Amino acid sequence: MAKQAIETRVLGKSGIQVTRMGIGLWAVGGSEWGPTDDRDSLEAIGAALEAGITFFDTSDVYGDGHSEELLGQAMKGRRDKFIVATKIGWRGFDGERRQSAYSTVEVLIAGVESNLRRLQTDYVDVIQDHISFREPHMEVFLEGFQRLQRAGKVRAYGVSTSDLTYLQAFNADGGCATLQIDYSMLNRTAEAAVFPYCRAHDVGVIVRGPLAMGILTGKFGPGSQFPQGDFRRNWQEDADQHRTYLEDLAKVERLRPLAQGRTLAKGCTLAQLALQFVMAHPAVTVTIPGAKTARQLQDNVGAVLLPPLSGEEMARIDAITPPGGGRKIWPA
Numbered sequence: 001m002a003k004q005a006i007e008t009r010v011l012g013k014s015g016i017q018v019t020r021m022g023i024g025l026w027a028v029g030g031s032e033w034g035p036t037d038d039r040d041s042l043e044a045i046g047a048a049l050e051a052g053i054t055f056f057d058t059s060d061v062y063g064d065g066h067s068e069e070l071l072g073q074a075m076k077g078r079r080d081k082f083i084v085a086t087k088i089g090w091r092g093f094d095g096e097r098r099q100s101a102y103s104t105v106e107v108l109i110a111g112v113e114s115n116l117r118r119l120q121t122d123y124v125d126v127i128q129d130h131i132s133f134r135e136p137h138m139e140v141f142l143e144g145f146q147r148l149q150r151a152g153k154v155r156a157y158g159v160s161t162s163d164l165t166y167l168q169a170f171n172a173d174g175g176c177a178t179l180q181i182d183y184s185m186l187n188r189t190a191e192a193a194v195f196p197y198c199r200a201h202d203v204g205v206i207v208r209g210p211l212a213m214g215i216l217t218g219k220f221g222p223g224s225q226f227p228q229g230d231f232r233r234n235w236q237e238d239a240d241q242h243r244t245y246l247e248d249l250a251k252v253e254r255l256r257p258l259a260q261g262r263t264l265a266k267g268c269t270l271a272q273l274a275l276q277f278v279m280a281h282p283a284v285t286v287t288i289p290g291a292k293t294a295r296q297l298q299d300n301v302g303a304v305l306l307p308p309l310s311g312e313e314m315a316r317i318d319a320i321t322p323p324g325g326g327r328k329i330w331p332a
Contacts (some may be wrong), residue, residue, distance in 0.1 A: 006052040006304050009285045012204025014156035014177035016125055018083050020279055021304055022055030023048045023297065024208055024288035028070055029063020035227065038070060040293045045074040047294035049081055051301045057180070057206065057288045058119075059087035059130060060111070065118050072120035085126035085178075085206065086115050087160055089141065103137055108144035116153065126178055127154040129170065131161065138169060146175065158203070164194050171201060182209040183284070184216060185255065185277050185317060186248050187326040195283035207278050207287040215248050216274035218256055222246060254320045264307040275303035277317060 006019040028041035045056070058067045068086060075082050088111050089102060102108040112127060127148065129141045145157035158178025159170045170176050179198055183190045187209070198205050211217055213232060226232045235245040252270065259273040268276075271289075278287045291297035309317075 006301075008054075010204070011126070011156070011206075011285050012158075012177045012198075013174075013202045014126065014204060016083060016155060018055040018204075018286045019053050020286055021275070021301065022053055022057055022083075022206075022286050022288045023300075024290040025056060025058040025067045025071060026062045027290045027292045029058075029065075029067035036292050041070050042074055043294045044291045044297045045071065047297045048291070048301075049074075049078075051297065053301070054081070055083045055085065055286050055288070057085045057208075059090070060115055060118075061087075061090055061130070065114075068115060068118035072118055075119070075121065079121055083125045084119065084121070085128060085180075086119065086124050087128040087130035087180075088112055088115060090130040102140055102144075105140055105144045105147065108140055109148060112144070112148055112153065123153050123155065125155045127157050128178065128180055129157075129159040129161075138166075142170065142173075142175075158206075160208075162190070162194070164197060167194065167197065167203070171203060174201070176203060178204045178206055178285075180206040180208055183207045183278060183281075184210050184212045184326075185274050185321050186212045186215065186251060188321060188324055189326055190283075191281070192324040195281065199283050204285040205283050207284050210275055210278040210287045210289050211271055212248065212274070215245070215252060216255075216270060218252055218270035220249065222249060251320055255317070258313065258316055262306075262313070264310070268303070268306055269299060271299060272303035272306060273309075275300060276306060276309050277314075279303070280309055280314070 006021060008017045008019055010016070011018050023045070028036055028044065056071055058071050060068065062068070071084065088108070102111060115124065116122060127145055145154065148154045149157060156177035158176055158180065159167060160180035161167055162181055167179055181190050181194060195205065214220060225236070234241050236242055255273065256270055259268050259270045262268050275287060275289060278284055289300045291300055
């Protein structure tokens with residue numbers, strides 16, 4: 001796929017220029033999203049770079065570090081072509097309280113050093129506190145990230161959360177450069193308060209889940225089954241999640257004709273419509289749809305090349321999925 005002239009934006013107060021679309025590398029870790037092939041994953045990363053994408057998001061827990069290792073392999077000899085964001089901190093939940101292995105700054109810094117070793121680099125562009133809303137040691141993350149920033153091992157730091165109160169606390173001294181948050185046509189809750197806060201405080205927004213864990217690709221139905229180990233099995237097995245899943249599928253069927261009938265774009269995929277919607281919000285800096293293959297990556301990038309959504313099209317989307325509304329399916 002030929003390199004495209006993808007628009008770049010400044011990632012909040014970090015000053016880092018990133019393409020408006022990046023790639024999320026959770027699925028390539030090889031766990032929780034069904035089986036993957038490392039060759040396909042490396043081809044997808046290479047295809048992203050070839051297409052003009054510069055922003056790559058991963059985490060220490062994606063495939064227990066395998067996602068970072070693959071990205072490290074892909075960057076060999078060309079580290080300067082990649083803007084790398086990774087995460088640390090999520091180790092599961094104990095009831096409603098997140099388990100944390102990082103109770104001291106020294107332990108946290110050692111953990112980030114492990115991120116760097118897997119990535120085969122001496123710095124990352126963005127380090128993030130991973131999916132936090134009840135982190136018992138926030139001050140550890142802040143001090144640790146700030147020390148690493150002064151040492152030149154991270155260029156900027158941020159947090160992955162949907163909780164405005166946690167974001168405000170994490171940014172109390174104005175140093176938080178980024179927020180990673182779930183946002184899509186099916187989950188517009190961030191529009192009400194989180195996005196206005198980010199715009200007012202120069203916090204760059206990294207959107208995960210723009211395709212709602214695959215629901216907005218339009219390929220799933222009420223009877224869809226997911227392989228063992230795929231967390232989306234909960235959509236069928238948990239009664240509350242299944243009810244939400246069916247409601248979301250009904251919205252997808254109402255959105256499908258809008259994608260197919262786009263006159264300016266001569267039609268587009270449902271996934272491309274969903275990505276265009278996310279990128280259209282003025283608070284969003286970059287969105288990171290996942291891709292396990294080069295073909296999936298190419299379909300995602302196609303959204304960047306389409307004409308922007310018209311006011312009429314946005315109004316039709318609002319009628320199906322109202323502004324500020326929607327409900328999340330795990331993870332939050």
